[in-house]
Each structure stands twice: as C-alpha cells, then as structure tokens.
Amino acid sequence: MESTTNPATKSTVQLQSEALFPLAWREGVYQAIYRRRDIRRFRPDPIPPAILARLLDAAHHAPSVGFMQPWTFLVISEQQTRLRVQDLFERERLAASHFFDEPEKSQYLSLKLAGILDAPLNLCVTCDPMRAGPTVLGRNSIPETDLYSTCCAIENFWLAARAEGLGVGWVSILKLPQLRAILGIPPHVIPVAYLCVGYPEAFSEQPELEQVGWRARLPLASVIAYERWGQTEHPAWIPLHTLLASPSTTIQTSGSITPLLAVAARIQPLDTHAMQAARTRQANLTKPQGSLGLLEEVSIQLAGITRKPCPRFSNKAVIILAADHGVATEGVSAYPQAVTAQMVQNFLAGRAAINVLARQAGARVVVADVGVCSDLPTHPQLLRKKIGYGTRSMTQGAAMSQQDALTAIMVGIEIVQNEVQRGLDLLAIGEMGIGNTTAASAIVAALTGRPVTEVTGRGTGIDEAGWKRKVACIEQALQLNRPNAADPLDVVAKVGGYEIAGLVGVILGAASSQVPVIIDGFIASTAALIVTELCPQVRSYLIASHSSVEIGHQVVLERMELRPLLNLNLRLGEGTGAVLAMHLLDNAVTLLSDMATFEEAGVAKQVAIS
Numbered sequence: 001m002e003s004t005t006n007p008a009t010k011s012t013v014q015l016q017s018e019a020l021f022p023l024a025w026r027e028g029v030y031q032a033i034y035r036r037r038d039i040r041r042f043r044p045d046p047i048p049p050a051i052l053a054r055l056l057d058a059a060h061h062a063p064s065v066g067f068m069q070p071w072t073f074l075v076i077s078e079q080q081t082r083l084r085v086q087d088l089f090e091r092e093r094l095a096a097s098h099f100f101d102e103p104e105k106s107q108y109l110s111l112k113l114a115g116i117l118d119a120p121l122n123l124c125v126t127c128d129p130m131r132a133g134p135t136v137l138g139r140n141s142i143p144e145t146d147l148y149s150t151c152c153a154i155e156n157f158w159l160a161a162r163a164e165g166l167g168v169g170w171v172s173i174l175k176l177p178q179l180r181a182i183l184g185i186p187p188h189v190i191p192v193a194y195l196c197v198g199y200p201e202a203f204s205e206q207p208e209l210e211q212v213g214w215r216a217r218l219p220l221a222s223v224i225a226y227e228r229w230g231q232t233e234h235p236a237w238i239p240l241h242t243l244l245a246s247p248s249t250t251i252q253t254s255g256s257i258t259p260l261l262a263v264a265a266r267i268q269p270l271d272t273h274a275m276q277a278a279r280t281r282q283a284n285l286t287k288p289q290g291s292l293g294l295l296e297e298v299s300i301q302l303a304g305i306t307r308k309p310c311p312r313f314s315n316k317a318v319i320i321l322a323a324d325h326g327v328a329t330e331g332v333s334a335y336p337q338a339v340t341a342q343m344v345q346n347f348l349a350g351r352a353a354i355n356v357l358a359r360q361a362g363a364r365v366v367v368a369d370v371g372v373c374s375d376l377p378t379h380p381q382l383l384r385k386k387i388g389y390g391t392r393s394m395t396q397g398a399a400m401s402q403q404d405a406l407t408a409i410m411v412g413i414e415i416v417q418n419e420v421q422r423g424l425d426l427l428a429i430g431e432m433g434i435g436n437t438t439a440a441s442a443i444v445a446a447l448t449g450r451p452v453t454e455v456t457g458r459g460t461g462i463d464e465a466g467w468k469r470k471v472a473c474i475e476q477a478l479q480l481n482r483p484n485a486a487d488p489l490d491v492v493a494k495v496g497g498y499e500i501a502g503l504v505g506v507i508l509g510a511a512s513s514q515v516p517v518i519i520d521g522f523i524a525s526t527a528a529l530i531v532t533e534l535c536p537q538v539r540s541y542l543i544a545s546h547s548s549v550e551i552g553h554q555v556v557l558e559r560m561e562l563r564p565l566l567n568l569n570l571r572l573g574e575g576t577g578a579v580l581a582m583h584l585l586d587n588a589v590t591l592l593s594d595m596a597t598f599e600e601a602g603v604a605k606q607v608a609i610s
Contacts, residue, residue, distance in 0.1 A: 024257060024261075024487060024488070024489050024534065025486070025487070027257050027258070027261060028163065028261065029159075031258075031261055032159045032160075032162045032163045033159060035162060035203060036158055036159060036162045036168075037162075037167065037200075037203050037204060037207060037208070038168070038169055038170060038207060038208065039115065039167030039168060039169045039196070039198075039200045039203075040112045040113065040114065040115050040169050040196075040208065041112065041115060041118065041200060041201040041202075042115045042118045042119040042120070042167065042169075042196065042198035042199065042200055042201065043198065043199045043200070043201060044118075044120060044198075045120065045198070045199045045269075045271075045272070045273075046120050046272055047120055047121055047166065047197065047198065047199075048269050048272070051164050051166070051269070052075075052121070054160065054164070055157055055160045055161050055164065055166070055197075056073050056157070058156045058157060058159075058160035059071070059073065059125075059153045059154070059156045059157035059160070060073075060153065061156065062149065062152040062153035062155070062156045063149065063152055064146075064149035064150075064152070064153075065136060065137075065138045065139050065145035065146060065148070065149050066132060066136035066137035066138045066139055067132075067137075068131050068132035068136045068139070068146060068149065069131060069132075069149075070127045070128050070129065070131040070132070070146045070149055070150055071125055071126065071127060071128075071149070071150045071153045071192075072125070072126045072128065072189070073123060073124075073125055073157075074123065074124040074125075074126065074183060074185075075121065075122075075123055076121070076122040076123065076124065076183075077120070077121055077122070079117075081122075081182065081183070082116050082117055082122055083117070084182045085116055085122070085171075085174070085179070085182060085194065086114075086116045086117055088174055088175065088178050088179065088182065089113075089114055089116060089171060089173055089174055092173045092174060092175060093109075093113065093173050094109075096108075096173055097109050107212070107214070111208075111209075111212070111214075113171075113173065114169060114171045114173070114196060115169050115196040115198070116171060116196055118196070118198070119169070119196035119197055119198035120197075120198045120199075121196075121197045121198060122194065122195065122196055122197070123157075123193075123194075123195040123197055124179070124183055124185075124191055124193070124194050124195070125150060125153065125154050125157075125191075125192050125193045125195065126150075126185060126189050126190060126191050126192060127146055127147050127149075127150040127189065127190045127192050128146075128188070128189050128190075129143075129146050129188065129190070130188060131146075147190065147192060150190075150192045150193075151192065151193075154170075154192065154193050154195070157195075158195075161197065162203075164537075165199065165265060165267075165268060166197060166198065166199060166200075167197070167198060167199065167200035167203065168195050168196070168197055169195065169196040169197075170193055170194070170195055171194040171195070171196060172193075172194075174191075174194055176190070176191055179191050179194065199268070219241070220240075220241040220244070221239065221241040224240055224241065257406060257489075259410065259413075260406065260409055260410060260413070260505075260508070263413055263508050263509060263512045264508060264512070264534070264535045266512040267508070267511045267512050267535060267537050267538060267541070268514075268537075269537065269540070270301070270304030270305055270540050271303070271304050271305075271307040272304070274303040274304055274306070274307050274308055274309045275300050275301075275303050275304040277303065277309035278299060278300045278303035278304075278309050278310070278592060279300050281309070281310070281592060281597065282296050282299065282300065282592065284597040284598055284599065284605075285591075285592075285595045285596070285597055285598075286595065286596050286597065286598055286601050286603050287595075292588075292591065294563065294565060295584065295587065295588040295591060296588075298543060298565070298584075298585060298588050299588040299589055299591065299592040301516075301540070301543070302516055302585065302588065302589055303592075304540070305514055305515075305516045305540070305541055306425070306514060306516070307514060310589065310592055310593035311425075311589050312589060312590075312593070313425050313426040313582075313585065313586060313589065314423075314425065315422070315423040315424050315425045315426070316361060316362055316363035316364070316424075316425070316426045316427075316428070316582055317363055317364045317365070317366055317419055317424050317426075317427060317428070318354060318358055318363050318364075318365055318366065318427070318428040318429070318430055318575040318578065318579050319366045319368070319415060319416060319419065319427065319428075319429055319430070319506055319575075320347060320354065320365065320366065320367050320368070320429075320430040320431060320432060320574060320575055321368050321370050321412065321415075321430075321431050321432075321498075321499035321502040321503055321506070322340055322343075322344045322367065322368065322369055322370065322371075322372050322431070322432040322433060322499060323340070323369075323370050323371030323372060323387075323390065323391070323431075323433045323436075323497050323498035323499035323502070324337055324340050324371060324372055324373040324389070324390030324391070324433055324434065324435070325337075325390060325391050325393075325399070325433055325434065325435035325436055325438065325439055325497050326390055326391050326392045326393035326394070326396070326399065326435075327391075327393045327394050327395060327399075327435050327438050327439065327473060327477070328434045328435030328438075329393060330393060330395060330469065330473050331466065331469050332435055332438045332459070332462070332466065332469060332470040332473055333434050333435050333437075333438075333459060333460050333462065333466075334459070334460040334461045334462050334466065335434050335460050336434070337373060337390070337434050337435070338374075339434050340372055340373070340432055340433055340434050341372050341373075341374050341376055343432050343574075344367060344369060344372060344376060344382070344432060345376065345377070345379075347365060347367045347432070347574075348367060348379045348381055348382055350365075352574065353572060353574060353576050354430060354574040354575050354576050354579065357576055357579045357580060358575075358579050360583075361579050361580075361582040361583060362582075363426075363428065363579055363582060365381075366383065366415070366419060367381065367382055367383065368382075368383035368384075368385045368411075368415055368502070369382060369383070369384055369385060369386050370385050370386060370387055370408060370411060370412075370498045370499055370502045371386060371387050371388050371389070371390055371391065371408075371433075371497070371498030371499065372386065372389075372390070373389045373390035374389070383415060385411045385414075385415065385502075387400075387404055387407050387408050387411065387498050388400065388404060388498065390498075391439075391496075391497055391498060394438075394439070394442060394473075394474075394477035394480075394481065394494065394495045395473050395476050395477050395480065396480075397480065397481065398481055398493055398494045398495075399439065399493065399494060399495055399496055399497065400493050400496070400498065400501075401493060402489060402490065402493045404493070404498070404501075405489055405492050405493040405496065405501045406489065408498045408499075408501035408502045408504075408505065409501050409502065409504050409505035409508070410505055411502055411505060412501070412502035412503060412504060412505025412506040412507075412508070412509065413505040413506070413508055413509035414505075414509075415502075415505075415506060415509075416505070416506045416509035416510050416513075416515075417509050417513070420509070420510070420513045420515060424510075424513075424515055425515060426515065426516055426518070426582065426585065427506075427510050427515050427516065427517050427518065428517075428518045428520065428545070428575045428578030428579050428581070428582060429503055429506055429507065429517060429518070429519060429520060429524045429527070429575060429578060430520050430524060430573060430574045430575020430576070430578060430579075431499045431500070431503060431520075431523045431524060431527075431573055431574070431575075432499070432573065432574060433497055433499050433523075434460075435497075436497050436499065436500065436523050436573075437456075437457065437459035437460075437522060437523065437550065438456075438459070438470055438473060438474060439495060439496050439497045439500060440500065440522050440523045440526040440552065441455050441456040441457075441470075441474055441552050442474045442477055442478060442483075442495035442496075443491055443492060443495055443496055443500070443526050443529070443530065444526055444529065444552045444555060444556055445474065445478060446478060446483040446485055446491045446494075446495060447485055447488065447491055447529060447530070447533060447559075448555060448559055449485065450555055452471050452474045452475050452478070453471055454551065454552075454555065455551065455552035455555050456470060456471050456474060456551070456552060457522070457549065457550040457551045457552060457571075459550070459571075474495075477494075477495050478495065481494040481495060482494075483495055488530045488533040488534050489534070491530070492504065492530055496530075499523075500523065500526060500527045500530070501527075501530075503523075503524060503527035503528075504527050504530050504531050504534075506527075507519075507527060507528055507531045507538060507541075507542070508531060508535065508538065510541065511535075511537075511538045511541040514541075515541075516541060516543060516585070517541055517542050517543065518543045518545050518578040518579075518581050518582065518585070519542055519543070519544055519545060519562075519578060520545055520546075520573060520574075520575045520576065520577045520578040521545075521546065521548035521550065521553060521570060521571065521572075521573055521577055522548050522550035522552055522553040522556070522571075522573075523573055524573075524575070524578065525544070525548075525553055525556045525557060525560075526552075526556055528542055528556075528560065529556050529559060529560060532560050539560055539561070539562070542560070542562060543562075543565070543581065543585070544557055544560075544562040544563060544564040544565065545564065545565055545566060545577040545578040545580065545581035546564050546565065546566035546567060546568055546570055546577035546580070546581065547564040547566070547567045548570055548571050548577070549569050549570070549571045550571055565581050565584050566580065566581060566584075568580075
C-alpha cells in the first residue's frame with residue numbers, strides 16, 4: 001500500500017532507510033566491485049545478445065559532464081579485425097619490454113596480457129569530445145572530463161559484466177593512431193579502452209599481477225588524505241581505514257548471504273552449442289517441424305541445461321520440504337496444523353500420492369523437516385533440518401527473521417547439493433505445510449503488486465467465509481509488515497515460510513549444478529518466483545509442470561513467462577504435478593535421441609512450395 005506520509009515530515013532515519021538498497025542489492029554491488037578482475041583467459045562460449053544489450057545499457061547509464069554522453073561502444077567480433085589488433089598488440093608488447101631490466105623483462109614477456117583472439121567479443125569504447133557541441137556545461141575548466149566520463153561508462157560495463165559472470169580484460173598496450181586506422185575511427189575521436197569480453201576460465205581470488213608478485217595492493221591508509229594533500233592524520237577525523245574492522249560499518253550478512261551469492265554466481269547461461277545441436281536434430285527428424293509442440297521446445301531447453309545435445313535422465317528425485325505456518329491458527333485452512341506432521345509420516349511410509357507417482361516415474365522421494373511445529377519420530381529417510389517450530393503468524397509481525405530466511409535457503413542448497421553428489425540429473429520440487437497457500441498468496445501480492453483477492457484461492461477447500469478470512473489475514477499482514485517488493489529476501493522473511501525459503505535454495509543449488517528443475521503448483525512456483533526475482537538467469541533452468549486451479553498460480557507463471565506442460569485441475573501440492581511431468585520430459589528427450597532423421601530413415605524431407 002502506498003504511503004501517504006509527507007516527505008517533508010519524515011525523519012532523517014526514515015529518509016535514509018527508504019533510500020537504502022535492500023541487503024541483497026548492497027551486497028551484490030560490493031561483491032561485483034571486490035570480485036572484478038582484469039581477465040586474460042577466456043572460454044569460447046558466446047555471449048547471449050540479451051546479456052550484451054544489458055551490459056551496454058548499464059554502461060550507457062554512466063554519469064557524464066554536462067550529460068554529454070561522449071561514448072561510443074564499438075562491438076567487434078570479426079576475426080580479421082581482431083587479428084590486426086592482435087598483431088598491433090604484439091608489436092607494442094615487445095617494444096614495451098625494453099623499458100624493463102632483467103629479471104622484470106623476462107617476467108613481463110611471460111605474462112599473458114590480452115585475450116584478443118580468445119574472447120568471443122572485443123569492445124572498443126571511444127570518446128567524442130564534440131558529441132555535445134563546442135560548449136558543454138561544466139567542462140570549460142577541466143576539458144578532460146569527457147574522458148573521465150567515458151571511464152565511468154567503462155567501469156559500469158565492467159561491474160555489470162562481473163555481475164553476469166562475464167570477464168573483461170583491458171588491453172592498454174596499443175598505439176592509438178594505428179588502432180584508429182584498423183577500426184576506422186575519425187581523427188577527433190579518442191579510443192579510450194580496448195576490452196576483451198567473455199566467460200573466463202576462472203575468477204581468481206587476487207588480481208593476476210598481485211598473484212605473480214608484480215605489485216601488491218597498497219594499504220587503504222596510504223591513499224587517504226584529510227583536508228590537505230599529504231595529511232594522513234587530522235584531529236577532526238577518525239582514521240577511516242580503521243573502521244573497516246568495525247561491525248557497524250560493514251554489511252550485516254550474518255555470514256549467510258555471501259555463500260548464497262557464491263552459489264548464484266555459478267549459474268551460467270544455457271549451453272548454446274548443445275541447444276543448436278538439439279535444434280538441428282529436431283529440424284531433421286521424420287515429422288513436420290514443430291509438430292510435437294512443447295515437447296520439441298523443452299528437449300532443446302534440456303539440452304542447454306545439461307550441456308548435452310541428447311540428454312537422458314536416469315537419476316530423478318523429488319525433494320519435499322515440510323514446515324508449519326503460524327498463520328494457520330487464524331482459520332485460513334480447512335485442516336488443522338497437525339496434518340503437516342501426519343502427512344510427513346505418510347510420505348516416509350511411502351503411502352501418499354507423491355510416493356505412488358514417484359515410483360511410476362522412477363524418482364526417489366527426499367523428505368526434509370525444515371520447520372514442522374512438532375518433533376517427528378526418528379526415521380532413516382527423514383532429513384532433520386528444522387530451523388524453527390513453525391513460523392510466527394504474519395498477522396502479528398514478520399513470519400521469521402531475515403537470518404532464518406537465509407538459513408532456510410542455505411539448507412535447501414545443502415539438501416540438493418547432497419543429491420547432486422548422488423548423481424541427481426532431474427529434479428522435481430514439492431512442499432507440505434498447512435497454511436502455506438496463505439503465505440504464497442501474500443508473497444505473490446507483495447512481489448507483483450496485484451490485489452490480494454486476485455492471487456488468493458481456496459487452498460485446501462475452504463468455504464466463502466474462510467476465503468474472506470484468508471484474504472483479510474493477508475491484507476493485514478501486508479499492511480503491518482510492509483515487505484519490500486524490491487527485496488525478495490525481505491518478502492519471504494516477512495510473509496513466507498521455512499519450506500518456501502528452503503525451496504528457493506533447492507532451486508538455486510540445482511541450477512548452479514546444471515540440473516533441470518520441474519516446479520510443481522502454486523507454492524513451489526512462488527518459491528521459483530522469489531528465485532527469479534533474486535537471480536533472473538535461473539528462469540532458463542525451470543520447467544513449469546502444470547497450471548493449478550489456485551488463481552495465484554497463473555499470475556506467477558505469467559510473471560516468470562513460463563508455459564505449463566499440463567492442465568489437470570490439480571491443487572494437491574507435494575510435487576505431484578512435477579513428478580507427472582517427468583514422464584513428458586523423458587518422452588521429449590527420447591524422441592530427440594531415438595527418433596530417426598529423414599536421412600537415417602530414407603524419407604524425403606518436406607519440400608518448400610512457393
């Protein structure tokens with residue numbers, strides 16, 4: 001709900017809080033800065049055009065003197081052009097070596113200083129001093145600010161590239177007149193940076209020149225002066241470098257968000273080579289192109305996820321996370337809270353719907369207690385990962401602390417990574433928790449801005465009075481907690497559940513290990529929505545199994561731009577719809593690999609008729 005508070009009456013603390021980035025955003029900015037590297041060694045994988053467009057747009061949003069925007073981004077992929085630049089670089093590298101004495105000269109020549117031919121893309125960033133005409137606001141006193149502005153654009157590009165898992169290498173050993181001639185740059189335009197861009201072989205912990213002992217990073221204290229040049233101390237100032245060790249000046253991550261971000265950083269774009277191979281084979285199978293509809297599309301997606309042109313799945317699992325919700329005591333469900341624990345025991349006994357369907361699909365069932373409100377009996381197949389005995393009622397305050405939400409996410413990552421070590425190659429996700437459709441509806445309303453009535457269904461089958469009570473509870477919770485839609489972690493902590501947060505981690509962990517994730521109904525899809533809001537590249541790893549009768553489910557699928565494979569009026573949860581879809585995925589990849597091509601079958605291909 002929009003605040004009606006007059007900005008003029010707000011306190012300084014209120015204004016600062018509203019301007020403050022959400023925790024995950026802040027940490028992401030600092031991580032991009034600290035983990036940026038000057039990359040020299042690249043993999044040949046192409047950069048998806050959509051990602052390149054985002055990087056250039058980020059660069060184009062740099063500040064500039066007088067808003068003159070003097071930069072131009074010259075994108076270079078032609079091999080002949082890059083060979084000429086490489087030749088220029090080699091000549092200059094050898095010439096520069098004569099400025100060093102031994103042993104520095106030999107060490108210099110041994111260093112790999114450019115990836116001009118290795119990287120899939122080169123980028124020359126130029127500065128046009130005449131871009132805004134002869135008079136530019138703010139530039140008269142310091143004309144070089146056009147160059148400084150261009151450097152801001154370069155830094156924007158570099159940091160955005162790091163956030164996308166891409167590396168950038170700045171090639172500075174080039175003579176500008178010769179570079180202008182190679183690239184056809186006008187004489188008045190200044191080439192500021194020649195960059196190599198691509199997916200790196202690795203991001204090292206330290207800059208390469210620091211690793212090899214060429215030069216160390218200077219202490220922060222040595223580059224700060226107070227009030228006058230050279231004054232490293234001043235009575236009015238606390239030495240700022242000493243504050244880095246103070247908890248009050250560091251981002252409060254409680255040790256949880258950094259490993260989460262590290263997992264997210266391992267999620268790569270789909271393998272375009274495997275996808276193209278699968279697409280080419282699909283085009284040559286003995287059928288009209290596109291006649292198998294979504295089965296064709298999903299087989300190509302699965303090829304990209306697994307990095308295999310013809311994937312197979314022999315190690316399937318469904319992971320079910322169980323937890324209770326404090327809001328269940330508000331009369332929002334047709335079933336008592338005790339049913340959560342009873343159903344977990346039913347799963348473990350192998351007698352629930354999900355067990356029957358999983359056996360048919362050849363998938364093992366993995367069950368974890370991440371927040372059931374009672375202590376469950378010991379069972380060898382139960383994963384005991386309890387974070388708390390159910391969440392608090394969201395109508396009385398935040399459902400959980402942000403630390404608990406982060407812990408739940410990391411628990412989910414741990415669970416799926418253990419399954420990956422066992423050979424997991426196809427994953428379905430499910431959940432169990434009385435009251436969790438209430439939490440899911442609250443999350444969806446918070447993240448999408450849709451009215452609560454448009455995303456809230458009848459869950460386990462409540463009547464009209466129960467539905468109205470459910471809607472009122474959600475509206476009260478949103479009004480009270482005011483979850484920040486720009487911070488998905490804040491949303492899941494304030495109105496979510498342990499099992500929903502845990503599924504966020506399961507999805508992240510699976511995607512980071514190139515395992516396809518089949519999402520089930522409303523609850524599981526809500527977890528997927530949180531993930532895609534946190535880490536958009538995960539979307540490519542998701543397969544929507546079905547469209548639930550829960551009205552909020554369609555809103556979630558539309559937000560993520562996912563097309564469900566099935567529409568069976570399901571609303572059970574547990575991962576049942578996701579496991580049913582496993583049969584379709586097996587069929588999709590088997591058709592791709594086992595069906596004959598026109599050439600193999602000796603069948604004439606379709607003839608184009610004009």
